[in-house]
Amino acid sequence: MNAATGHLDRPGSIPATLFLAADVGGTYARVGLVQVSKDDGHQVELLAYRKLACADFPGLAELLQSFVASDVRTTVRHCVLACAGQLVGDEVLNDNSAWPIHLAQVRKAMALDEVAFLNDLEALGYALDDGSAQGTRRLCGPDIRPDGSILVIGPGTGLGAAVRWPGTSGGRVLTTEAGQMDYAPHSVREREVLAHLAPNGGYVAYERIVSGPGLLALYAVLCTLRGETPRLGTPEAVTAAASACSDAQAVEAVEIFCASLGSFTGSLAMAFVTVGSVYLAGGFLYSMFALLERSAFEERFLHGRSVRALLSRVPVWVTEHGRKGVLGAARWYLRRGVPGVARYASAAG
Known part of the structure; x- marks a missing residue:
């Protein structure tokens, strides 16, 4: 990890087959447990999914912890967040967020090895690449x-x-x-x-x-x-x-x-x-x-x-919005080796 830029020094494959993907808006957060496809390592499979009201939780870490407690039965050490706004330093800047979002705080509270970030509309862009007419x-x-x-x-x-x-x-x-x-x-x-x-x-x-x-x-x-x-x-x-x-x-x-x-x-x-x-x-x-x-x-x-x-x-x-943002974030995370795209909170916090 390059401490100066927060970018991955040697982009490559996801270091774990399971990870969390969340599409976090101002009103709702959609969270999924994602697995890299066993049949095709370039695709993702959604194993669990929930739509949660942001107002029901004091912060993003608590929202994610609730999902893990109810739907995840294994250790997950990696997470990708698609949030409205832009990342400046460690903070996601967005006037409409339900609470402040700091990637290092989420990583520490969730005991994650890595938290990745992209914009929520950016995630939707990656979700629409299959030309699906559903919804x-x-x-x-x-x-x-x-x-x-x-x-x-x-x-x-x-x-x-x-x-x-x-x-x-x-x-x-x-x-x-x-x-x-x-x-x-x-x-x-x-x-x-x-x-x-x-x-x-x-x-x-x-x-x-x-x-x-x-x-x-x-x-x-x-x-x-x-x-x-x-x-x-x-x-x-x-x-x-x-x-x-x-x-x-x-x-x-x-x-x-x-x-x-x-x-x-x-x-x-x-x-x-x-x-x-x-x-x-x-x-x-x-x-x-x-x-x-x-x-x-x-x-x-x-x-x-x-x-x-x-x-x-x-x-x-x-x-429809539905699960598209979660799937788009997961696809982006799987392809994160594209130079200049990935943005991360380092394990040092």
Whole structure:
């Protein structure tokens, strides 16, 4: 281990056939016990899996310990974590995390030899390399899966994005913090919302609008602008009311959310010249698929002028989150010998 960089000095194969893989979001953590396939040493098998609410545990180590106590009947000394945010030193920086995450603390509390880290959307990028259609629905664009770069976007507790370029051994995934880019309003109403969120001007990130909490914030702002008191308290309640057309502010909030997601997605597809597919990932989006279908998402995604011809060739899919993040993290860990990709907490802590 190189103490200065935290990277593995001699990348190679996983030193154990069993390891933990966790996909840790702001609300839920999905944890699996993974085994390197006995039939194919390049594949992974999920032996146990649980979805746990982060709020039920005082920290990540306690959450992982609970999974080990209930589902793991053998010693596991290696773990890979897919978390929203980026690793700076030993700490995962993320405004939406349920608790501070320090890799050395997790390693010590779990008595692990090694803890590896990658971004959660990066893990999803590696999970989509098999082209599986399970839990995936086409939102717009042609009903094909063209070869080429793939864009993965995940609105949840926050907003993440990653890009996967094809290549040997599953290609390469680039993580981003695109959700932290400045929100760009498109309509007069969106400018009113932005002015309410930042009455003195300044920075408003896309994830303040395009996320679960963002949808709820949109609803509250629209109620305020109409002089009404918000009566819905969760993003799920807002989407349910919008589906039933039982609350005008909920309907408008979902319309702005979907349209803004379309603009954000189209802008990233242009920035990275996405010629493969776009995947919108997460159970939150999957549950509101019908609302997305009849929204302005596609029109805003396509933008205008000459770029419309490019983006109209790109299929956009909505895919369930499920176990994809855990499997993607495990696949990345298995392939971690790619130079410049692996990031680790050393055994010295």
